[in-house]
Structure formats: structure tokens, C-alpha cells
Amino acid sequence: MLPRDLTRPIPYSNNRETDHVRIAAKLRDTQGSKRKVTAEKKKATAEKKATDAAAAQLSAPVATGRRKRSRTEVPREDTGASVEDAEGDLEEDG
Secondary structure, three states, X not given: OOOHHHHOOOOXXXXXXXXXXXXXXXXXXXXXXXXXXXXXXXXXXXXXXHHHHHHXXXXXXXXXXXXXXXXXXXXXXXXXXXXXXXXXXXXXXX
């Protein structure tokens, strides 16, 4: 077991409130400037995306109608042959 003088908490400073106010003021300044830079980057990115989208829209072919492909039904020709006739043809080939 360690003696009490080695385990007792050591205060960060004698006046915590003053230190807190000082550090908070410093962070307000630095965080404000960081937010300003981030807002400028965000605005520049949004402008770039808008110009890229406009350029892509001008160069892309104009799509008309639906975007999905529709299923095309192929009409079946009626040969008049029954299912039994088709099976009989298979047996003769084999």
C-alpha cells in the first residue's frame, strides 16, 4: 500500500475558476476561426459541386420518359402443334 502523501490529489492550479475563464476565452477565439475556415471550405465545395453538376447536365444526353427499362413482350407464334407433338419430335431426334 502506498503512503497518503504519494496518492493525494494535486490541484491543477490554486484558482481553478480563473484558469477556466482564461482557457475558455482562448478556445472561443481558436474555435471561432476554425468554424470560419470550415464554413468557407463548405461554401467552396458546394459551389464546385453545383458547377460540376451544371457542366455534367449540359454534356449529358437528354433523357426522355421513364428511367427504368420496360419489359418488352414478344408475341408467340401459334404453330398449331400440341405439347404431345413437340415431345414426340424430341424422341425421334434422340
